[in-house]
Each structure stands twice: as structure tokens, then as C-alpha cells.
Amino acid sequence: MFDPIQRKSLLIISIALVAVWHTYRLPLLGLVAVVLVLHAYRQLQSKSKTPASASVPPSPRALSPSPDAKFSATESEPSTWATKEIKKPVPSVNGNPPTVGPKRVQGKKPAKTIGKRRESEEKIQPITHIQPIIFFASLTTTTERYANVLLEDLRAAAQDQADPETRASGLLPPQIHDISYIDFDDFFLSVPKPPSTSPGTRYVYCILVPTYNIDTVLNTFLGHLDETHNDFRIDTAPLSQLAGYSVFGFGDKEEWPTEEEGFCTQAKDIDRWMAKLTGRKRVYPLGLGDVKSDAASALKEWTKGLQDIFSDILKTGGLGEGVEGSGDAVESDEEDFDENEPKFQKDKAQTMVDLEDIKVNSNSAAPVPVDFTTVGKSVVSEPTAKEMVPKTSPTYAALTKQGYTIVGSHSGVKICRWTKSALRGRGSCYKFSFYGIRSHLCMEATPSLSCSNKCIFCWRHGTNPVGTTWRWKVDSPEMIFNGVKEGHYKKIKLMRAVPGVRAERFAEAMRIRHCALSLVGEPIFYPHINRFLDMLHAEHISSFLVCNAQHPDQLEALKRVTQLYVSIDASDRESPRKIDRPLHRDFWERFQRCLDILREKRHVQRTVFRLTLVKGFNVDDAVIGYANLVEKALPCFVEIKGVTYCGTSTSAGAGLTMQNVPFYEEITSFVVALNAELERRGLGYGIAAEHAHSCCVLLASDRFHVNGKWHTRIDYERFFELLEREEADGTSFTPEDYMRETEEWALWGRGGFDPNDERVYRKGRNKGKTIGAAPEPTASPAS
Numbered sequence: 077m078f079d080p081i082q083r084k085s086l087l088i089i090s091i092a093l094v095a096v097w098h099t100y101r102l103p104l105l106g107l108v109a110v111v112l113v114l115h116a117y118r119q120l121q122s123k124s125k126t127p128a129s130a131s132v133p134p135s136p137r138a139l140s141p142s143p144d145a146k147f148s149a150t151e152s153e154p155s156t157w158a159t160k161e162i163k164k165p166v167p168s169v170n171g172n173p174p175t176v177g178p179k180r181v182q183g184k185k186p187a188k189t190i191g192k193r194r195e196s197e198e199k200i201q202p203i204t205h206i207q208p209i210i211f212f213a214s215l216t217t218t219t220e221r222y223a224n225v226l227l228e229d230l231r232a233a234a235q236d237q238a239d240p241e242t243r244a245s246g247l248l249p250p251q252i253h254d255i256s257y258i259d260f261d262d263f264f265l266s267v268p269k270p271p272s273t274s275p276g277t278r279y280v281y282c283i284l285v286p287t288y289n290i291d292t293v294l295n296t297f298l299g300h301l302d303e304t305h306n307d308f309r310i311d312t313a314p315l316s317q318l319a320g321y322s323v324f325g326f327g328d329k330e331e332w333p334t335e336e337e338g339f340c341t342q343a344k345d346i347d348r349w350m351a352k353l354t355g356r357k358r359v360y361p362l363g364l365g366d367v368k369s370d371a372a373s374a375l376k377e378w379t380k381g382l383q384d385i386f387s388d389i390l391k392t393g394g395l396g397e398g399v400e401g402s403g404d405a406v407e408s409d410e411e412d413f414d415e416n417e418p419k420f421q422k423d424k425a426q427t428m429v430d431l432e433d434i435k436v437n438s439n440s441a442a443p444v445p446v447d448f449t450t451v452g453k454s455v456v457s458e459p460t461a462k463e464m465v466p467k468t469s470p471t472y473a474a475l476t477k478q479g480y481t482i483v484g485s486h487s488g489v490k491i492c493r494w495t496k497s498a499l500r501g502r503g504s505c506y507k508f509s510f511y512g513i514r515s516h517l518c519m520e521a522t523p524s525l526s527c528s529n530k531c532i533f534c535w536r537h538g539t540n541p542v543g544t545t546w547r548w549k550v551d552s553p554e555m556i557f558n559g560v561k562e563g564h565y566k567k568i569k570l571m572r573a574v575p576g577v578r579a580e581r582f583a584e585a586m587r588i589r590h591c592a593l594s595l596v597g598e599p600i601f602y603p604h605i606n607r608f609l610d611m612l613h614a615e616h617i618s619s620f621l622v623c624n625a626q627h628p629d630q631l632e633a634l635k636r637v638t639q640l641y642v643s644i645d646a647s648d649r650e651s652p653r654k655i656d657r658p659l660h661r662d663f664w665e666r667f668q669r670c671l672d673i674l675r676e677k678r679h680v681q682r683t684v685f686r687l688t689l690v691k692g693f694n695v696d697d698a699v700i701g702y703a704n705l706v707e708k709a710l711p712c713f714v715e716i717k718g719v720t721y722c723g724t725s726t727s728a729g730a731g732l733t734m735q736n737v738p739f740y741e742e743i744t745s746f747v748v749a750l751n752a753e754l755e756r757r758g759l760g761y762g763i764a765a766e767h768a769h770s771c772c773v774l775l776a777s778d779r780f781h782v783n784g785k786w787h788t789r790i791d792y793e794r795f796f797e798l799l800e801r802e803e804a805d806g807t808s809f810t811p812e813d814y815m816r817e818t819e820e821w822a823l824w825g826r827g828g829f830d831p832n833d834e835r836v837y838r839k840g841r842n843k844g845k846t847i848g849a850a851p852e853p854t855a856s857p858a859s
């Protein structure tokens with residue numbers, strides 16, 4: 077067959093192959109083994125998926141006779157997209173809806189990227205129309221009745237917008253569905269597609285439900301939501317294409333007085349599941365109505381809030397950034413949106429820059445130093461003056477990172493943790509117990525981020541500018557006033573998506589009632605503070621102004637405020653050096669002059685000493701010293717509060733640790749001793765109220781003890797009436813003219829927690845120890 081030459085060639089090739097084999101056989105065998113193992117592994121894996129899918133919990137509707145799922149998880153085509161007629165509920169034996177079937181998920185497993193794809197689709201397709209869809213469940217027709225009221229209201233709102241000019245966008249007439257008669261998969265497994273003629277239409281689910289502690293369709297519905305979220309084959313947020321959702325619950329407070337006892341629990345659960353399924357698209361907070369009292373009015377308010385949000389969405393094309401809520405059905409109520417949590421602390425060391433430390437470019441015109449403590453009333457901003465907090469400065473970055481909204485160049489606003497707490501029905505700050513300030517109606521702001529002290533316990537220290545003179549550009553009070561309000565409302569609006577926010581409180585919060593001028597810095601540092609106060613009062617916003625007793629001229633010139641505070645952190649000349657670390661060399665003289673001014677003002681303004689006790693610094697043997705100060709200024713009130721530990725390097729550098737935070741028992745012992753000393757001197761004070769949660773106690777002058785009762789609260793409307801009368805005809809008034817009786821629960825010995833609020837204990841805290849326990853080691857001083 078082969079000639080000798082060919083045979084020889086073949087032999088050489090064979091020998092060469094054998095040689096190659098011997099050289100490379102080990103790596104080759106290894107490669108083959110790896111390929112075989114990988115193949116076997118894949119086979120095994122695909123087999124093991126079958127039992128896993130079988131382990132998905134059976135649908136609660138598994139016994140239902142109608143198994144026709146209309147949509148697969150990847151394709152959603154509504155079968156009945158026209159408004160459905162409401163069918164009368166047909167009572168069922170076990171409450172299960174007769175028409176709904178087991179969830180059938182067809183096709184491939186939708187990858188989690190579907191959500192992302194949808195998001196990108198959303199971006200491409202701007203929202204032009206909002207289509208509200210009302211879902212309700214009702215066994216004894218109450219909720220159905222209210223659902224029809226909502227239907228009419230939304231229909232009227234859509235009608236109002238039916239202007240030919242605005243037809244290109246707007247609110248569409250609502251649709252309504254009885255939860256008992258829909259196929260859940262049509263609406264709660266995926267979102268109906270917008271009509272092809274109007275691809276910018278997006279749906280908002282408005283869900284109205286009662287609560288039943290017996291088995292009803294609501295259990296089935298909740299089961300579906302749970303199952304949809306937990307079905308591994310379905311995107312965890314398959315309803316994220318909605319423009320949003322909101323839930324309103326009806327319950328009976330006579331039988332289930334509190335949420336802990338079961339009031340509206342199923343509405344709360346549905347709200348949480350919907351947060352998960354929509355990817356946290358709660359457009360408006362959960363509304364709750366008691367069918368025996370306020371259901372109609374609460375629903376009206378909720379409806380109005382919804383309509384406002386619809387307008388916002390149509391204007392802005394979406395929900396905005398929102399405040400993240402976990403939406404976790406179980407855990408979300410545990411969330412703490414405390415921006416003041418020490419989570420920022422670790423970055424502080426890097427961002428600690430005092431404005432004084434920032435070098436001014438030597439080529440630029442240096443700001444003209446104006447000694448603000450001697451400056452005349454009409455301050456004109458130097459054209460060459462620098463901005464106090466320029467947008468490019470590290471101070472700006474640090475403050476905004478901490479949640480401040482910087483307004484103009486030297487003012488700021490921030491919503492405090494108590495405002496958030498009150499929005500969630502969890503209690504207000506101590507100023508509610510003592511003076512009736514409801515925290516969700518309170519704006520915390522300052523027209524001057526600069527301060528003339530460097531207090532060791534100021535948790536903002538290092539991020540706020542300091543200085544003894546105003547040498548910056550001055551913004552107009554109008555600009556500051558409008559800016560802080562806008563900043564505040566924007567922050568409040570972001571709270572609407574936070575789990576647990578109450579619809580009624582959210583609605584109330586959209587009208588500021590109080591302004592705590594105490595955020596950071598020194599408000600009377602601002603040259604136009606009086607004009608700023610006029611603006612607050614003109615809108616019936618009460619003013620609580622805190623100053624640090626370092627600016628006597630400004631204090632003297634200050635017009636009426638609702639309540640005037642002076643921070644007192646030391647009882648003798650030496651302590652302030654260690655605690656407040658004032659920048660003024662004549663700080664003690666300034667302080668003494670401020671006390672004299674306060675004494676003069678005490679029959680015109682409500683004057684308050686705020687004592688912050690720092691164990692080891694200003695508590696021991698300080699009672700006599702503080703009593704001397706009280707005797708000098710005779711303030712209307714003395715607030716005594718334990719320092720809150722902030723853990724900054726500044727405080728640590730000053731030797732402040734958790735050991736310096738006094739226990740509540742230590743505060744109360746101090747208060748009792750101070751009170752005894754004031755009594756011994758015949759000054760006429762008594763212990764009026766307490767807020768144990770904030771480690772705060774209130775001593776009050778007997779002027780506010782009338783007919784055997786403390787009157788530490790404020791009648792705000794009366795204050796504004798008197799103020800307007802004074803402005804009109806010069807009739808002066810005194811602090812006693814607008815006092816109100818203190819609530820029983822706030823009195824000394826009662827703890828000071830409003831029984832109408834929900835008490836939330838942090839994990840691991842002993843409920844029984846709250847009164848008399850150490851304060852939370854957070855960096856959030858109630859201002």
C-alpha cells in the first residue's frame with residue numbers, strides 16, 4: 077500500500093506523536109478530567125432545581141377552580157383593561173375569593189435584571205398621564221362606600237384637568253376593582269401595560285382595606301403578595317413599573333384601640349408588602365381611619381395628599397429621589413432614619429475644618445472685618461465680602477453630608493430626628509412635653525452657621541464655621557426665610573415613602589408651626605435677625621431662639637420671640653474655658669451682661685436657661701454656682717439636660733467620653749438639689765415637668781404655677797393675637813398672658829411620654845428601665 081519512503085515518513089510521525097504524548101500526557105489528561113467534572117456538575121445542578129421548585133409553598137388559592145393565569149411573569153397583557161364594574165361580593169364559606177386561581181408562572185425565569193431593564197424603560201418613557209386604580213375589599217360594605225367616595229373625588233379631579241390644553245398630560249379618570257373579584261395575577265403579579273396610544277400612562281394603585289381578625293379575602297390577598305415577593309422565579313419587585321401606590325386602612329378603635337392591639341393591622345401589612353413589590357414606591361403615607369370616628373375626614377385628607385402628589389409626579393415626571401425605606405414587611409418598622417446617628421462620625425476627622433482655618437487667597441480682596449458685637453443696626457454687606465460657607469468649601473461638603481440644606485451662603489435647615497419620629501407617631505421631643513411643640517410641625521434652622529464658641533460637646537463642631545466678627549457676605553432675610561422653608565418642606569416630602577409615616581401627620585407637617593433657631597451656630601449673629609423673626613411671626617410660626625450669651629448688644633436689640641433661650645454650661649468663670657471654649661477673651665463679662673439683659677426681659681419674654689450637664693466638668697459642687705446665676709437673671713424656666721455623647725475627635729480631645737454622660741438619676745438628684753437651694757433663697761421655683769427619654773427636667777418660676785397647677789405650655793394662637801395687637805396699638809403683654817396648663821403625663825414624676833404616641837424601644841433595651849436610664853448615646857441633642 078505504502079512505498080518505503082511513505083512507510084518511513086509514517087514511522088517518523090508515529091514516533092513524533094508518541095514523543096509528544098509522553099511529554100504532554102499529564103496536562104492533557106488533567107484537562108480532560110476537568111472538562112468531565114464540569115459537565116457532570118452541570119448535569120447534577122439542573123436536576124437539583126426540580127425539587128427546589130416543588131418546595132415553593134403552595135398558593136393559598138390552590139383549591140380555586142379557575143387556574144387561568146392571564147400573564148406570564150415576563151409578559152403582561154391585561155385581559156380586561158377597561159374599567160370593571162364592581163360586582164357585589166358573594167360571601168364565601170372561608171372568605172376565599174371564588175374566582176381566583178393558583179398563580180401560574182409561565183416561561184423562563186425572569187432574571188433580576190428585569191427590574192433594571194424596566195427602570196431604563198421608565199427613563200426612556202416619561203410619565204404623561206397618571207391613571208389611579210382603586211382596589212378595595214369590603215365584607216360589610218363600609219370600605220366599599222368609602223372607595224366610591226374616593227372614586228368620585230378622583231373623577232372630579234380628573235374632570236377639572238380635562239382642559240383641552242392640558243390633554244397631552246394629566247390625571248385620568250380612576251378605575252375601581254373589588255379585590256374579591258379580580259384575578260390577583262392581573263394586577264399584583266405584574267403591572268398592566270399602558271395603552272399603546274398613550275405609552276406615558278402610569279398607574280397608581282390606591283388600596284382601601286378594612287382589617288378583620290378572622291379569615292377573609294384579605295388573608296388570601298396578603299398571601300398572594302407574600303408569595304409573589306418570595307417566589308424565586310419572579311422579580312422581587314414585579315410592580316416597580318407602577319408610578320406608585322398608597323394604602324388606606326379602616327378599622328374600629330373602640331374594639332382595637334391601638335395598632336399594637338390590632339387596629340388596622342392588615343392595612344399596615346399590605347402597605348409593607350406593596351413597598352417591597354413596587355421597589356418602595358409609596359407615593360403617600362399609609363392612611364388610617366376609625367370607622368367610629370374620623371374615617372371620613374381622614375380619607376378626605378389622604379385623598380387631597382394623593383392629588384398633590386399626582387400633580388408633583390406629573391410636573392416632575394417621577395417620585396423624586398425619596399428617602400430609602402427597606403420596605404421589609406417585617407423589619408421596616410424597626411428602621412431608624414436618624415441622620416444624626418454616629419455613622420458620619422468616622423468621616424469627621426477628615427472633614428473637620430473651621431472656617432477660620434481656611435486660608436483666604438492672598439490675591440483676593442480680604443473681607444472687611446466688622447466687629448459684629450458692636451455693629452450698628454443697619455449692616456450693609458461689603459461687596460467684597462466672602463461667603464461664610466461657599467459651595468466649594470469642605471465645610472459645605474461636611475454640613476450637607478450631615479443632612480443640612482445650606483441656604484444662601486450662611487444659613488441652614490435640617491429636619492431633626494424628633495420631627496421624623498413624630499411623623500411616624502413615635503413621640504415628640506421634650507419641648508412637646510414642656511411647651512406643646514409638636515415635633516412634626518417644627519423646623520430647625522439657623523440664619524448663621526457661624527458660632528463664637530467651640531463647645532466640646534457640640535457634635536457639629538469641626539464642621540461649622542466659628543468667628544467673633546461677622547465678616548461675610550450678608551444674605552437677605554427674605555431669601556433665607558423662603559430658602560429654609562423650601563428646604564424643610566423638601567425634606568419632609570422625602571419622608572412620605574418612609575415606612576410608618578402617618579398620613580395625617582404628614583399632611584399636618586406641610587404647614588410649619590414652630591421654628592427652633594438653634595440648629596448650629598449663633599442665630600443672633602445674623603445682622604437681620606429681627607426682620608427674619610418678623611417673617612416667621614407673620615406666618616404664625618413660633619420662634620424658639622437659643623443664644624450662647626456672648627453677644628449682649630444683639631440680645632438687647634432682639635425683638636420679641638416666643639421663647640428666648642440662653643445656653644448656660646458653666647457656673648463659674650473658669651469652667652467655660654474648658655467646656656464652651658469661647659473665642660471672646662471677655663467672655664465672662666459678656667455672659668454676665670447677657671444675664672442682666674435676660675433679667676430685664678423676663679416680664680416681656682419667656683426666658684429660659686438651658687443647662688447642659690457634663691459629668692466631671694460642670695456638675696459636681698456646681699449647685700451653688702448655678703443658683704447664683706438663676707438669682708441674677710431670674711429666668712422664667714430652667715431646663716436641665718444631660719449632655720449627649722457625640723464621639724467626635726473634638727470631644728475626645730477635650731477628654732469627653734461616655735463616662736461624662738450623666739445617668740438620669742444623676743440629673744434628677746442635681747435638679748432636686750438646685751431646687752432646694754433656690755427654695756432656701758426664697759426665689760420661688762419648683763420642679764414642673766420632665767421628659768425622661770431625653771434626660772431633661774424643667775424647673776419653672778412660680779409665676780407659671782396658677783391655682784395649684786403648672787402652666788408651662790404655650791398658647792400659640794394667643795401669642796400671635798397678642799403680638800398682632802401689640803404691633804397695631806402698642807399694647808404690651810407678658811409671658812403669663814400666653815401660658816397654658818401642662819399635661820398630666822408631662823408633670824414631674826410622670827415620665828413625660830405622650831400616651832397617644834407609640835413607644836418604640838430599641839433592640840436589646842429593657843422596657844422597664846426607660847425612666848431613670850441613661851440617655852441614648854446618639855449625637856442628637858433635642859434643640
Ligand SMILES: Cc1cc2nc3c(=O)[nH]c(=O)nc-3n(C[C@H](O)[C@H](O)[C@H](O)COP(=O)(O)O)c2cc1C
Nearest residue numbers: 214215216217218219286287288289327328339340
Ligand atoms: C369579625 C370582625 C373582626 C374585626 N377585626 C378588626 C381588627 O382586628 N382590627 C380592626 O381595626 N378592626 C377590626 N374590625 C372592624 C372592621 O375592620 C371595620 O368594621 C370595617 O369598617 C369593616 O369594613 P367593611 O364594612 O368594609 O367590611 C373587625 C370587624 C369584624 C366584624
Ligand code: SF4
Nearest residue numbers: 492505515518520859
Ligand atoms: S428637637 Fe428642636 S428642632 Fe427637633 S422638634 Fe424639638 S424643638 Fe424642633
